[in-house]
Amino acid sequence: GEDVEQSLFLSVREGDSSVINCTYTDSSSTYLYWYKQEPGAGLQLLTYIFSNMDMKQDQRLTVLLNKKDKHLSLRIADTQTGDSAIYFCAEILPYGQNFVFGPGTRLSVLP
Amino acid sequence: EPEVTQTPSHQVTQMGQEVILRCVPISNHLYFYWYRQILGQKVEFLVSFYNNEISEKSEIFDDQFSVERPDGSNFTLKIRSTKLEDSAMYFCASRKGAPAYNSPLHFGNGTRLTVT
Numbered sequence: 400g401e402d403v404e405q406s407l408f409l410s411v412r413e414g415d416s417s418v419i420n421c422t423y424t425d426s427s428s429t430y431l432y433w434y435k436q437e438p439g440a441g442l443q444l445l446t447y448i449f450s451n452m453d454m455k456q457d458q459r460l461t462v463l464l465n466k467k468d469k470h471l472s473l474r475i476a477d478t479q480t481g482d483s484a485i486y487f488c489a490e491i492l493p494y495g496q497n498f499v500f501g502p503g504t505r506l507s508v509l510p
Numbered sequence: 511e512p513e514v515t516q517t518p519s520h521q522v523t524q525m526g527q528e529v530i531l532r533c534v535p536i537s538n539h540l541y542f543y544w545y546r547q548i549l550g551q552k553v554e555f556l557v558s559f560y561n562n563e564i565s566e567k568s569e570i571f572d573d574q575f576s577v578e579r580p581d582g583s584n585f586t587l588k589i590r591s592t593k594l595e596d597s598a599m600y601f602c603a604s605r606k607g608a609p610a611y612n613s614p615l616h617f618g619n620g621t622r623l624t625v626t
Binding site: 430432434439440441442443444447449487489496497498499500501502503 | 552
């Protein structure tokens with residue numbers, strides 16, 4: 400089945416690292432994405448990882464992929480109040496055109 | 511940077527009325543999508559469109575829904591007879607390339623549809 404799962408809420412203190420987790424169900428997914436949604440706005444692409452990679456780093460963002468467990472995580476270093484948003488992971492199924500989104504993790508950054 | 515633009519940002523309509531939500535995808539993109547997000551819930555796929563026809567649609571996209579690319583720039587979603595449960599944020603998205611390549615979705619800011 401096509402079901403991407405995420406925990407719904409995460410609170411961290413400003414300056415700490417945040418780790419947002421995602422599990423996906425289709426092991427043949429080629430690309431996995433992280434999107435950020437700020438209040439009242441659309442989904443903004445943050446980063447992606449190709450399925451033959453284990454890790455990708457992009458400034459404060461680190462994406463880890465464990466294909467065996469079908470587990471994806473997004474680490475945000477030195478979390479700031481501006482990082483407060485909903486974070487969605489998404490997969491694209493091979494030979495399909497549909498991106499499947501997780502339910503989103505609401506990240507709250509406390510001062 | 512090119513953007514996907516959606517109009518209007520907010521649409522209020524009465525139950526049973528027809529609505530048309532408009533989108534202008536990024537100009538060199540070939541694949542177009544509609545998603546919806548009921549308040550506080552998941553982002554749900556409605557339909558994808560390529561080469562002037564629907565390529566995939568979900569169970570939500572029933573006979574009340576239709577999409578059109580009336581000219582070279584606009585991509586519209588029509589709901590023929592709105593129901594209360596159609597109230598949601600509707601997102602248009604586009605992507606440049608074929609599914610096998612890294613071609614992420616680019617989203618518009620959404621149209622909030624309120625059916626009263």
